[in-house]
Amino acid sequence: MKEQKDFKADDFGHSDDENIYGEIGFRCGLEIHQRLDTGEKLFCSCSTSENSEVVGSVSRMQRAVAGELGKMDLSAEFEEKRKRRFLYNIFKSTSCLVDIDEEPPHGLNNEALIIALAISNAMHMKFVDEPQIMRKGVVDGSDPSAFQRTMLLGFDGRVKVGKYDIKITSVSLEEESSRIESGNSREITYNVDRLGIPLIEIDTDSDIKTPKLAKEIASYIGTLFRMTGKVKRGIGTIRQDVNISIKGGARVEIKGLQELSSMDKFIENEVKRQKELIEISKMLKNAGAKISDSVDITGLFANTSSYILKRTIENGGRIIAFKLGKFGKYLGKEINPNRRLGTEISDYVKTVGIGGIIHSSENLDNYGFSESEKIEIARFLGIGEDDAFIIIGGGNEEVMRASKIAIGRANAAIAGVPEETRGAINDGSYTSMFLRPLPSGSRMYPETDIKPVLLNDSMLEEAKKLTPDMETELNTLEKQLGDRDTARRVMLSQRYGLYKEILNKTDSDPKFVANVLLQKFVELNREKFRVDNIDKTKVVEVFQRFSAKKITKLGIEEILKKLSEKQMDVDVAIKEFSLERISGSKLDSVIKEFKKKYKNDDVLLKKEIMKVYRLNIDGSELNSAINNQKK
Ligand SMILES: [Zn+2]
Numbered sequence: 001m002k003e004q005k006d007f008k009a010d011d012f013g014h015s016d017d018e019n020i021y022g023e024i025g026f027r028c029g030l031e032i033h034q035r036l037d038t039g040e041k042l043f044c045s046c047s048t049s050e051n052s053e054v055v056g057s058v059s060r061m062q063r064a065v066a067g068e069l070g071k072m073d074l075s076a077e078f079e080e081k082r083k084r085r086f087l088y089n090i091f092k093s094t095s096c097l098v099d100i101d102e103e104p105p106h107g108l109n110n111e112a113l114i115i116a117l118a119i120s121n122a123m124h125m126k127f128v129d130e131p132q133i134m135r136k137g138v139v140d141g142s143d144p145s146a147f148q149r150t151m152l153l154g155f156d157g158r159v160k161v162g163k164y165d166i167k168i169t170s171v172s173l174e175e176e177s178s179r180i181e182s183g184n185s186r187e188i189t190y191n192v193d194r195l196g197i198p199l200i201e202i203d204t205d206s207d208i209k210t211p212k213l214a215k216e217i218a219s220y221i222g223t224l225f226r227m228t229g230k231v232k233r234g235i236g237t238i239r240q241d242v243n244i245s246i247k248g249g250a251r252v253e254i255k256g257l258q259e260l261s262s263m264d265k266f267i268e269n270e271v272k273r274q275k276e277l278i279e280i281s282k283m284l285k286n287a288g289a290k291i292s293d294s295v296d297i298t299g300l301f302a303n304t305s306s307y308i309l310k311r312t313i314e315n316g317g318r319i320i321a322f323k324l325g326k327f328g329k330y331l332g333k334e335i336n337p338n339r340r341l342g343t344e345i346s347d348y349v350k351t352v353g354i355g356g357i358i359h360s361s362e363n364l365d366n367y368g369f370s371e372s373e374k375i376e377i378a379r380f381l382g383i384g385e386d387d388a389f390i391i392i393g394g395g396n397e398e399v400m401r402a403s404k405i406a407i408g409r410a411n412a413a414i415a416g417v418p419e420e421t422r423g424a425i426n427d428g429s430y431t432s433m434f435l436r437p438l439p440s441g442s443r444m445y446p447e448t449d450i451k452p453v454l455l456n457d458s459m460l461e462e463a464k465k466l467t468p469d470m471e472t473e474l475n476t477l478e479k480q481l482g483d484r485d486t487a488r489r490v491m492l493s494q495r496y497g498l499y500k501e502i503l504n505k506t507d508s509d510p511k512f513v514a515n516v517l518l519q520k521f522v523e524l525n526r527e528k529f530r531v532d533n534i535d536k537t538k539v540v541e542v543f544q545r546f547s548a549k550k551i552t553k554l555g556i557e558e559i560l561k562k563l564s565e566k567q568m569d570v571d572v573a574i575k576e577f578s579l580e581r582i583s584g585s586k587l588d589s590v591i592k593e594f595k596k597k598y599k600n601d602d603v604l605l606k607k608e609i610m611k612v613y614r615l616n617i618d619g620s621e622l623n624s625a626i627n628n629q630k631k
Helices: 002-006 015-023 074-082 110-122 211-227 260-287 307-314 341-350 371-381 396-415 457-466 470-481 484-492 496-505 510-526 536-547 553-565 570-576 584-595 602-613 619-630
Strands: 027-035 054-061 085-091 133-137 147-161 164-175 179-183 187-191 198-204 238-245 252-255 318-325 334-336 388-394 420-425 431-437 444-446
Touching: 015 211, 027 211, 074 431, 110 147, 110 164, 110 198, 110 211, 110 457, 147 211, 164 211, 198 211, 211 238, 211 260, 211 470, 211 484, 211 496, 238 260, 252 260, 260 334, 260 396, 260 431, 307 318, 307 388, 318 371, 318 396, 341 388, 341 396, 341 431, 371 388, 388 396, 470 484, 470 510, 484 496, 484 510, 496 510, 496 536, 510 553, 536 553, 536 570, 553 570, 584 602, 584 619, 602 619
Parallel strands: 085 187, 252 420
Antiparallel strands: 027 198, 027 238, 054 085, 133 147, 133 444, 147 164, 164 198, 179 187, 238 252, 318 388, 420 431
């Protein structure tokens, strides 16, 4: 409700938010990745389509090494501790020796370069004269070579979104990573068909003022990409990572947001999480919190009736525990919807293949602990009234790694907010979970197999032709729709391409189309009709049938619902669900039929007819038909 009332065309209705977020020292930046629609990959001639068959696989492991300055990257070190094995599926027409790092890269794909330059143009970037291809360390195994090739093309650009001038710090052209086929904490299988597809990365400055503005900027940039007509479409082809911090907190990067429409909610929750962690840290410091070393308490459970611990011991594992002095009130404290400090520690432990932790703020009866076991644990660890403890069970090696990581995370809770890369949890809670520590800066080194690229005039000229002009586009839309605000909302909508296609292929009224795509689609989505999944050509057909007076306005809504539930032909659906529009002589006979009963009362006559033919008769056509019959 508030959003409606406060809506101003220029600031997306969140000038109030600006003050609130300003006060807490909110910092936010976006990293947007978009796959380009080129014929070939960035450094080889493989096709960029993803339909090919698996013809074999190779396996790799990774070892962390110090960089040239002698420093070890935290995230690389963390990954090495996990000792994961990586398998790579190789494909018939979409992978080659370059993709699995057994052959040097071929030259840079010129088509990809031109598209990236065009996008850079639209963002007013300054160009690098001689872009240098670099290797960027990749720690999650998604690249068999453990690096990704990337090149900085432009810097210091800007886009204007509403009244805001948004700084774009860099545009890079790089290789897409492999996609995960399957995996667990010990082994991951990747498909290399996606690896090496050209990808453009846009980084904004981190001075985005509110969560809602972040969402608007991401929409704007997404629209700009699509307007080139040269980017891949569909789920996963565009990815937005958000960097967030508040005063006293730490930089946290959230990856894997699936839907742009909820980006602001994820950011709001991250702000809340950091606020809560800062508060907890203050309390812990004041109380003199201290984490003790871990101890083996396997012996306490020799005759346990706890199924979970019994199984661990029977499998030759150990039970480790440690005391968290003065953590009593905080381990179970909710810091995000359904997530507690204990959950955060548990997330860390899960990265080494342990199912999770048991902690003292949980109901230990659920794990089958006896009263005497509870007393024994407390006595053994020296647990006082305000203290807490964590228990971890598992194989010898895993459990030691897990307890080290858990103690590290618990200590970080005293210090404040740890820097992390987190993954969005896409279950409707808009929360996130720990993936790995944030990578440190120095993980780039030059690619020596390929010469730097010289940007020449003909390339820049070609790019200019492809450069989308957002301002002109917005003006055209404003003329079509009558006001700038609706124009902007249509342009930033994910259905903008669909809007243009409908207008191109039908003689529909632009305002009506905009209304259906912006409001009706949202309403139907809310009612759980997945209308955005309907094949675009079918949506266009629906509007064509409406233009041809084959269905009514209400019929459009009804048929969209049906098409979202079942794959079927538009005309078949119209027939099957009796959605044909009744007009002309047919309408006249319907009126005559009803008039027998409701002769002298036009209002009642109309009402009764619409009761039966709500989806088939257009209201205004009915009015004029009734009037015509009187003449
Ligand atoms: Zn290839």
